[in-house]
Amino acid sequence: MIQGTVNWNTKITQDWLQNYVDDWVTFYQKQTKDGEVASYIPILKEADPKHLGISILGNNGLSVRSGNVDTTFTIQSISKVFCFIVACMERGVAYVLDRVDVEPTGEAFNSIMHLEMRKLKKPFNPFVNAGAITVTSMLNGKTPDEKLEPLFQLLEKILGHRPSLNLDVYESERDSSIRNRAIGYYLVELDYLESNMDITLETYFKQCSIEVSIDDLAIIGRVLANDGLDMQTDEEIIPRKIARLAKALMLTCGMYDASGKFAAYVGIPAKSGVSGGIIAVAPPRVREEVLPFTEGCGIGVYGPALDNQGNSIAGIKLLKHIATKWDLSIF
Numbered sequence: 154m155i156q157g158t159v160n161w162n163t164k165i166t167q168d169w170l171q172n173y174v175d176d177w178v179t180f181y182q183k184q185t186k187d188g189e190v191a192s193y194i195p196i197l198k199e200a201d202p203k204h205l206g207i208s209i210l211g212n213n214g215l216s217v218r219s220g221n222v223d224t225t226f227t228i229q230s231i232s233k234v235f236c237f238i239v240a241c242m243e244r245g246v247a248y249v250l251d252r253v254d255v256e257p258t259g260e261a262f263n264s265i266m267h268l269e270m271r272k273l274k275k276p277f278n279p280f281v282n283a284g285a286i287t288v289t290s291m292l293n294g295k296t297p298d299e300k301l302e303p304l305f306q307l308l309e310k311i312l313g314h315r316p317s318l319n320l321d322v323y324e325s326e327r328d329s330s331i332r333n334r335a336i337g338y339y340l341v342e343l344d345y346l347e348s349n350m351d352i353t354l355e356t357y358f359k360q361c362s363i364e365v366s367i368d369d370l371a372i373i374g375r376v377l378a379n380d381g382l383d384m385q386t387d388e389e390i391i392p393r394k395i396a397r398l399a400k401a402l403m404l405t406c407g408m409y410d411a412s413g414k415f416a417a418y419v420g421i422p423a424k425s426g427v428s429g430g431i432i433a434v435a436p437p438r439v440r441e442e443v444l445p446f447t448e449g450c451g452i453g454v455y456g457p458a459l460d461n462q463g464n465s466i467a468g469i470k471l472l473k474h475i476a477t478k479w480d481l482s483i484f
């Protein structure tokens with residue numbers, strides 16, 4: 154039997170889970186040396202490239218955490234998922250999708266090439282910067298703080314605590330935002346922004362600077378795995394239609410220009426951020442085998458050493474390993 158798989162006689166105990174995940178994290182932690190921490194936002198360079206941590210929270214009550222579980226980090230591009238969800242909740246799905254498409258680009262997250270070359274009527278998708286900044290401009294409210302309040306409230310409702318804003322990261326990103334300002338100006342020229350550009354960009358930099366842990370990502374991931382329902386209270390925190398749309402976008406566009414490979418080799422909706430975080434969502438599945446997270450789970454990963462596409466190099470490998478061993482793929 155392959156290590157980490159289960160036969161009918163195996164009892165899935167907490168120790169059993171922990172031993173496997175610890176082994177896997179230790180193994181993949183060594184591969185962090187092949188990646189590099191992001192440096193275009195100066196303060197992100199301070200992250201320890203050797204860090205790797207994972208938190209998995211199952212619908213069946215099982216949970217496991219391993220590696221560098223206590224390091225917090227900024228959410229970065231993972232915020233694009235929540236911002237999209239909030240914009241859809243505020244404005245309605247049809248309004249948002251009239252202004253941003255749902256097509257993967259195959260280009261880097263901060264590329265603007267398609268928009269210019271193809272003379273599109275709207276940005277490709279809400280998870281590339283051009284689309285994300287457009288979505289941010291749709292949030293209700295006049296100031297960045299007003300615009301972000303519903304997002305904070307949503308996260309607070311899911312997590313049970315209000316996440317903080319990392320002001321140092323916010324300032325570092327704001328002060329080194331040449332590319333995002335270029336995108337902003339281009340969006341103004343195309344008349345895509347629904348709010349003033351400076352306010353929109355400030356809002357965007359702030360949303361990227363929300364501080365989270367891998368446990369936070371696992372908790373949010375589990376709500377998405379359940380189509381927006383909070384397992385504990387049975388409350389619909391995110392409308393089902395919006396949660397499902399967000400997951401479809403995560404699967405097709407969530408891992409930048411590596412989204413196709415991630416869908417093929419890991420097979421679950423996920424979204425990464427340049428600080429090395431990944432949120433992944435394994436919806437419940439019908440399976441004959443006894444596997445730990447068949448009933449669905451949320452996963453949070455942190456590993457700041459990135460690959461060429463800007464995804465956590467060891468985090469992706471770890472997720473691929475776990476998804477293969479425990480058959481998490483939705484396909």
Ligand SMILES: NC(=O)CC[C@H](N)C(=O)O
Nearest residue numbers: 229230262361426427428
């Ligand atoms: N890929 C990312 O996480 C990008 C987010 C980052 N704040 C940026 O726009 O540059």
